[in-house]
Amino acid sequence: MDAPSRPSSSLFNVFLRLRPSTSSNARFLTVEENERGHPTHITIQPPANSNDKRKRAVERFAFTQVFQEDAQQMHLFKGTGIVEMIEGVMGAPGHHGRDGLFATLGCSGSGKSHTILGTKTQRGLVQMTLDTIYQACEEQLVQSFYGAPAFSSLAAADVSDAQMYTATAYLDAVYGDNQSERFPSRAQTPMQDCSIFSTGSNWKSNKIPRPSMLPQTPSVTDITLPADPTVEYAIVMSMYEVYNDRIFDLLSGSASKTKGHAAKRRALLFKNTEQSPDRKVVAGLTKIICGSYEEAMMVLETGLMERKVTGTGSNAVSSRSHGFFNIEIKKRNAEHKGPWSSSNLTIVDLAGSERARNAKTAGETLAEAGKINESLMYLGQCMQMQSDNAGGSKNIVPFRQCKLTELLFSNSYPSSKTAQHYRSPQKSIMVVTADPKIDYNATSQILRYSALAREVTVPRIPSTTDTILASLPSKRPGTASSARTASSGRASPPATTEELENANAEIARLAAELEVSAIRLSEETARRKAAESSWAAAEDHMVDLEQEIRDECYHEMELAVDQERRRWQTVLENEQDNQQAHMDSKIDVVIRATKAQMKQEIKVYEDPDPELRDRIEELERENELLRAKLEANERETQQRSASPIKRMRVLKAKKWADPSAFHMDDE
DSSP states (O other): OOOOOOOTTOSEEEEEEEOOOOOOSOOOEEEOOOTTSSOOEEEEOOOTTOOOGGGGOEEEEEOSEEEOTTOOHHHHHHHTTHHHHHHHHHOOTTSOOOOEEEEEEEBTTSSHHHHHHBOSSSBOHHHHHHHHHHHHHGGGBOOOOTTSHHHHHHHHHOSSOOEEEEHHHHHHHHHSOSOSOOOOOSSOOSSTTOOGGGSGGGSSOSOOOOGGGSOOOSOOTTOOOOOOTTEEEEEEEEEEEEETTEEEESSSGGGOEETTEEOOOOOBEEEEETTEEEEEEEETOEEEEEOSHHHHHHHHHHHHTTSOEEOOSSOTTEEOSEEEEEEEEEEEETTTOOOOEEEEEEEEEOOOBOOHHHHTOOTHHHHHHHHHHHHHHHHHHHHHHHHHHHTTOOOOOOTTSSHHHHHHHGGGSOOGGGGGGOOOOOEEEEEEEEOTTSOHHHHHHHHHHHSSEEEEEOOOOOOHHHHHHHHSOOOOTTSHHHHHHHHHTOOOOHHHHHHHHHHHHHHHHHHHHHHHHHHHHHHHHHHHHHHHHHHHHHHHHHHHHHHHHHHHHHHHHHHHHHHHHHHHHHHHHHHHHHHHHHHHHHHHHHHHHHHHHHHTTOOOOOOOOHHHHHHHHHHHHHHHHHHHHHHHHHHHHHHHOOOHHHHHHHHHHHHHHOHHHHHHHHO
């Protein structure tokens, strides 16, 4: 198996880095020397105390390059091609940059975080990458303080609906007295009440990390990258993690911890936006514009404090999430101040695979390990599929099975929907870390799906018949045994001996085929179990995706209903105003008409009440009846009265009672 020939345009180059082991176990990994250059092949031999027949197979793996135990950080920085990747992200003069991805993969405790982040005395690849970028474009960095035109244009050019801040304002808000300058962002993050300016001093301790206390070696001053002299640059940083198959921001204030309880964080979405139809982005991130290497280091240390880590039986500081460090390089014409073009360099520190028996995990930690192993299994399937495609296959890489593979592979395989917006796919580099003496099973599993090529050699195992025949003494002519055989007349003819040898050879061949079939059966069984796990995980993923879609639809519908309610409320208020105005105008007309009638002395008579009229008529009839009765009584009384004297008295009384009669008598 020769070294794989991979073109420069390949999406993935895979390197292997061996960690200096502190274990006293026997070494099971051997590096093959290469006379033509750097070593590219390794061989793993199962431990001698292994009882599993499957482990007796010797496997040989090929990588782009193998870095042995004595390799330093600078050897890895220069040998893996990350310097060329940085140059590609910055872009040639007059051209857009190409996105880059650098990731580490390996078992828990194999040296992934050491490679990416370094130690207290030695820098990692993230720090060296940032230092190289700032050395190249330091003199052409734009002034992006709050209120400057460059800051407004950078915020407007962002395509991921991010909260964007300057490093000074962000660090003052996190570590200061919360009285730093406040300013609105162009878009709102999907996290509720998560502004870093609303968390106060409870978000983190007020101890700001000092760049002078951070490691300064190895130095990259000897690495010089060309920068386009006609443009101005801006460096924007963001950090996030994939924890339990959900994306969380590491620079957002919602990650604060109060009294030992972590504040509830809201997961972010990885999707296409209206301004980014050609590639997916993590929407709603907190992005920091860093004007210097020192500011970038302080932002990096701030984000690392929020990453999920815990101690296990296999690693004292085990990462419980996949960490993503995104460096966005923006540039525009320095003279004409045109639109900003952007390219991303993403450095990924993947969490390590682990076995519960070795790591001694339980409860929440065990559930985290299950999610980590599941995502790494999907990653292995994607890498294996991509390796097969490099050999001529045209299979579709199933990178949408989990958030990790979607983040790593989505922008490497543009879909047909984005063909009209096509841009160069991202360039990817993978560094696999391994300990040559610890955990053969986990290490061999990582190597199987990450290597560029694999070759399995099954050792020849003597059959039972061969073992018995080899243990028998050889019979030569002339011995006593031969003489006895000859005298007895029972010697086997040559044909019988030849048939026995053929039968033994056939038995040995069948035994070898049986062992190979057993290995293939074990592999197929493992693949079937992996497929079943993949199916179950896909169902869980679909349930989670359905819930996310339901939540998103609910929020969108809630916004639409609220907007419609406000619109109808406005229409109702306008209608009420119109009715009030119409009523006021009618009242004015009535008032004017009343005044005009009063001037013309027009009397208005009201119509009588029908009931009152009936009552009046009834009373009038009663009065008429009473008068008739009274007159009848008077006539009757007069007729009964016969004395003239009494009539005289009555007449006199009437006369004196009527004054007019008195005056008539006087006359």
